[in-house]
Amino acid sequence: MRIGMLTGGGDCPGLNAVIRAVVHKGVQHYGDEFIGFMEGWRGVLDDRTMPLSMSTMSGMLHRGGTVLRSSRTNVKKIPGGFEKCLKVLQDEKLDALIAMGGDDTQSISVELAERGVNVVSVPKTIDNDLSGTDACFGFDTAVMIATEAVDRLHSTTEAHSRVQVVEVMGRDAGWIAVTAGIAGGADVILTPEKPIDMDDVVRLLRARWECGKRFGIVVVAEGAKIPQIEGQITVGDKLDSFGHARLSGIGQVLAEEIEKRTGYETRSVNLGHTQRGGTPTAYDRMLATRYGIAAIDMVHEGKFGRMAVLKGTNICDISIADAIAQTRTVGEDIFAVIRGLQPKR
Numbered sequence: 001m002r003i004g005m006l007t008g009g010g011d012c013p014g015l016n017a018v019i020r021a022v023v024h025k026g027v028q029h030y031g032d033e034f035i036g037f038m039e040g041w042r043g044v045l046d047d048r049t050m051p052l053s054m055s056t057m058s059g060m061l062h063r064g065g066t067v068l069r070s071s072r073t074n075v076k077k078i079p080g081g082f083e084k085c086l087k088v089l090q091d092e093k094l095d096a097l098i099a100m101g102g103d104d105t106q107s108i109s110v111e112l113a114e115r116g117v118n119v120v121s122v123p124k125t126i127d128n129d130l131s132g133t134d135a136c137f138g139f140d141t142a143v144m145i146a147t148e149a150v151d152r153l154h155s156t157t158e159a160h161s162r163v164q165v166v167e168v169m170g171r172d173a174g175w176i177a178v179t180a181g182i183a184g185g186a187d188v189i190l191t192p193e194k195p196i197d198m199d200d201v202v203r204l205l206r207a208r209w210e211c212g213k214r215f216g217i218v219v220v221a222e223g224a225k226i227p228q229i230e231g232q233i234t235v236g237d238k239l240d241s242f243g244h245a246r247l248s249g250i251g252q253v254l255a256e257e258i259e260k261r262t263g264y265e266t267r268s269v270n271l272g273h274t275q276r277g278g279t280p281t282a283y284d285r286m287l288a289t290r291y292g293i294a295a296i297d298m299v300h301e302g303k304f305g306r307m308a309v310l311k312g313t314n315i316c317d318i319s320i321a322d323a324i325a326q327t328r329t330v331g332e333d334i335f336a337v338i339r340g341l342q343p344k345r
Contacts, residue, residue, distance in 0.1 A: 001026075001095040002033045003299060005052065007066040008040035008073070008105030012126040012138025013280030014288035015066040018100055020057040021292025027054055030300055035092065040101070041108055042073040045081065047088045061285060064141075064278050074241035075108045082111060089117060096299045100124045103324040104242040106307070110321050113305035120298045121307040121320050122291045126276060129173035132323025133309035137288040142169065142275040143179045149271055150184030150217060158215040162265040163205060163258055167251030169275050170221030171232075171244070173329045176275070181219035182337065188216070189338050192223035192232075193330050196254070200345075202261050207343045209264070216264070220254055222247040229253070248272070290315050 005022065007015050019036070026032035034052035037043030050056070050068070060067060075081035089097065096118040099109045102125035113119045123130045128139040146168045157164040166186070168176045174191020181189035188204050190196050205216045223232050233253055234245040251268035259266040280288070287310070294308035294315045307323040308315055 001030065001299065002035075002093055003296075004035050004037055004049075004089065004092060004094045004097045005068065006037040006040050006043060006097070006099055007068045007070045007124070008099065008101035008108075009070060009124065010072075010102075010126060010276065011065050011070050012124060012136075012276055013064045013141040013278065014137030014284040015068075015100060015124065016060040016063045017280065017285045017288035018122055018137070018292040018295070019052065019067065020060045021289040022098060022296045023052050023054065023057050025293055026296045030296070032296070035094075036068040039069045039071040040073050040105065041075050041085070042071045043068070044085050044088055045073065045075065045078065047091070049092070062279050064276075064280060072104065072240045072242060074104070076111070077241050082115060085112060086115060086117070096120060096304070098122065098295050098299065102130060103327075106320050106324050110305075110324075113320065118299070118304040119320070120295050120304060121323075122295050123307060123309060123323065126176075127170055127173055128175040129328045130323065131326045131328040132307060132318050134312065135287060135310050137284040137291065138276070138280070139175065140283045140287075141278070141281045142176055143183070144281055145275050145278070146176055146180035146219075146271055147183045149269075150180055150186060150219065153217060153269070154185070157217060160265065161214040162267060163216045163218060163255070163262075165218045165220060165251045165255045165258070165266065165268040167220055167222055167248075167268065167270040169271075171223040171247060172327050174221040174224070175330060177219050177221040177224075178330055178334050178338065182341070184217070184219070186217045186219040187342070188218040190218065190220040190224045190254075191330055192221055192225065194335070196220075196224055196226045198226070198257060198261065201254075201258065203345075204342055205258065205262060205264065218254065218258070220250055222250055224250055226250075226253065226257075
């Protein structure tokens with residue numbers, strides 16, 4: 001078979017491991033031929049490709065980012081976009097397409113599948129917020145980076161008797177914030193699922209000072225909201241092609257409010273794209289490889305319009321539409337763990 005691949009949306013560690021696994025099994029077990037579309041759906045629209053082979057995949061397992069590069073290209077917003085995609089896929093004489101991406105990228109996959117394209121998808125969201133799967137590769141690496149940052153900030157924060165606010169990724173779900181926050185021993189953890197209660201934030205920090213611990217660590221997801229401020233904190237008014245604003249700044253806003261209310265010196269740091277960068281963890285390499293093997297097997301089993309997902313410890317598949325139907329958010333069981341580690345209200 002002749003198969004195309006693409007990576008869409010934000011990059012994350014493990015994408016190259018997926019591509020590598022698909023190519024390795026496809027070439028060695030099925031005799032497949034592969035091409036990769038450059039920069040996600042933009043590459044399909046412009047018919048910009050690169051060959052994918054055993055030689056081009058050499059050294060890719062531990063490499064971060066994506067050899068195919070990526071973009072947030074919304075085919076729906078481009079006049080005649082789907083028709084252009086269909087023509088390119090036909091001209092390239094592809095038997096199937098494997099798309100790696102989150103809900104935005106996979107919304108295009110759903111529409112192409114409805115138009116007769118043989119699409120198989122792999123879930124990719126560093127926020128770990130795709131409802132159809134229990135885990136996405138890249139999340140473990142992001143959490144490890146964020147946790148290490150929190151660990152490092154403890155010593156300098158304690159040395160200066162100040163509060164340190166650490167802003168991490170998480171647009172609509174706070175999985176990175178709660179995992180890195182709990183693992184790093186943060187005193188306050190704030191997520192998009194619950195509005196920020198400044199009175200409670202102040203209470204928790206003052207409790208630290210009163211027990212002699214004259215410093216504090218606050219971890220906040222970029223999408224967390226302060227009720228007194230309308231909407232999420234953004235950089236400018238520009239939206240991407242899927243209607244998303246660029247989130248950033250909640251950490252600084254929070255730091256200023258904490259210092260104003262408590263008098264404690266407070267600083268903020270935004271970990272930003274460092275969470276996406278670098279070498280994937282062993283867990284992410286393993287999970288990504290399993291997804292890649294499942295995806296190429298699904299192609300040869302004719303399981304089109306479906307996504308490879310993790311359920312428990314098993315890889316299975318569900319329809320792409322069902323997989324992206326809703327956001328997977330942090331549940332009350334995790335918030336109960338956070339409350340159990342904090343002074344009782």
